[in-house]
Amino acid sequence: MTGVDPRLPVTLLTGFLGSGKTTLLSGLLRENASGPFAIVINEFGEVALDQDLVGRVDGQVTVMSGGCLCCAIGGDLAATLLDLHKRRAAQPFARVVIETSGLADPGPLLAPFAEDIRLARLFRVDGVVAVVDALQGLRELGRRRVCIKQVALADRIVLSKSDIAAPLAVSRLRDRLTEINPFAPQLIVSHGVVDSGWLLQPPVRPAAAPARQCADNARHEPGHADDIAAFCLTFDAPLRWDSFVEAWTRLTDAHGDAILRLKGLLDIEGHPVAVHGVRRLLHPPETLAQWPDAAHGSRLVVIAEDLTDADVRACFSGLDDFAETRASSTDAARGVGQVRCIG
Numbered sequence: 001m002t003g004v005d006p007r008l009p010v011t012l013l014t015g016f017l018g019s020g021k022t023t024l025l026s027g028l029l030r031e032n033a034s035g036p037f038a039i040v041i042n043e044f045g046e047v048a049l050d051q052d053l054v055g056r057v058d059g060q061v062t063v064m065s066g067g068c069l070c071c072a073i074g075g076d077l078a079a080t081l082l083d084l085h086k087r088r089a090a091q092p093f094a095r096v097v098i099e100t101s102g103l104a105d106p107g108p109l110l111a112p113f114a115e116d117i118r119l120a121r122l123f124r125v126d127g128v129v130a131v132v133d134a135l136q137g138l139r140e141l142g143r144r145r146v147c148i149k150q151v152a153l154a155d156r157i158v159l160s161k162s163d164i165a166a167p168l169a170v171s172r173l174r175d176r177l178t179e180i181n182p183f184a185p186q187l188i189v190s191h192g193v194v195d196s197g198w199l200l201q202p203p204v205r206p207a208a209a210p211a212r213q214c215a216d217n218a219r220h221e222p223g224h225a226d227d228i229a230a231f232c233l234t235f236d237a238p239l240r241w242d243s244f245v246e247a248w249t250r251l252t253d254a255h256g257d258a259i260l261r262l263k264g265l266l267d268i269e270g271h272p273v274a275v276h277g278v279r280r281l282l283h284p285p286e287t288l289a290q291w292p293d294a295a296h297g298s299r300l301v302v303i304a305e306d307l308t309d310a311d312v313r314a315c316f317s318g319l320d321d322f323a324e325t326r327a328s329s330t331d332a333a334r335g336v337g338q339v340r341c342i343g
């Protein structure tokens, strides 16, 4: 049989919280050699930030927030893709990239592409890319089964952050990745700068490679993120950077290993600043050239294990005070910090 497969290729981009998926996606979009893409981003928290942080936001980015794709909103994925396909004449694209939440198990996400006849006719998954953080990866692989599944199902593995990890740790991690998935080529990528040809080329799977859609891999493990919650904070009044760092230090000192991820877009004395915390590490902040949308104001998501709303609120209370002080001297109606548990 000859002929080109007319179905649209789909790349599933997976990897644990904060590993560098959005950074890689931004790199792909910047390179733009294989585009145009339609992007579907799934975020665990209800306040979606990746759309703002991905660097290029246009009509082709769809955000599915409020849960992890493989459990809470999995059924919506087919509807989202079918809708994208319908709008394709107006907004053409050659590939869909789905960035899963860091907590998603990619197995159950692959199944509908084989089982749902409407999807199977229009789309084919031609690659699963797993991003693994060279600094935290070995530890997360030891702690969370979902990380092992992300690596096991990958066709390509991208190692991020080797620039800030010890060479020995990187080499141990690579050995462990090879143990889990000997078939997937590994590539060290710094700050998302990647050759899209390498990343997106369809995998050649040896006959012995485990079938991705086998029953075990497609089986969803209910409750795999039950102990994890996302806490969303917003502050209307501008914040000071040193006050924010103090709050982050309070949070990680008090709750250490419970903190999985922080990400936010902050109003630092009038300037939009993107912040990322992964475990105890606060990455260097990035001042954006402009606000991504009309809403100016700080938005922060903290993803943590076994913490309560009050635990998080207590650590950020200093920020509240600062915001309220500024608000009272400028505009009494602004500056109310909110903490909301949505997990």
Ligand SMILES: Nc1nc2c(ncn2[C@@H]2O[C@H](COP(=O)(O)OP(=O)(O)OP(=O)(O)O)[C@@H](O)[C@H]2O)c(=O)[nH]1
Pocket (backbone or CB within 6 Å): 015, 016, 017, 018, 019, 020, 021, 022, 023, 024, 050, 101, 102, 160, 161, 162, 163, 164, 189, 190, 191, 192, 261, 263, 275, 276, 278, 283, 284
């Ligand atoms: N030093 C260094 N930092 C990196 C690299 N790749 C990503 N980062 C930083 O890691 C932080 C988290 O990166 P993201 O791309 O937001 O991670 P993510 O996997 O999309 O995060 P979630 O969506 O929360 O799961 C950011 O501060 C990035 O700038 C890298 O290769 N080196």
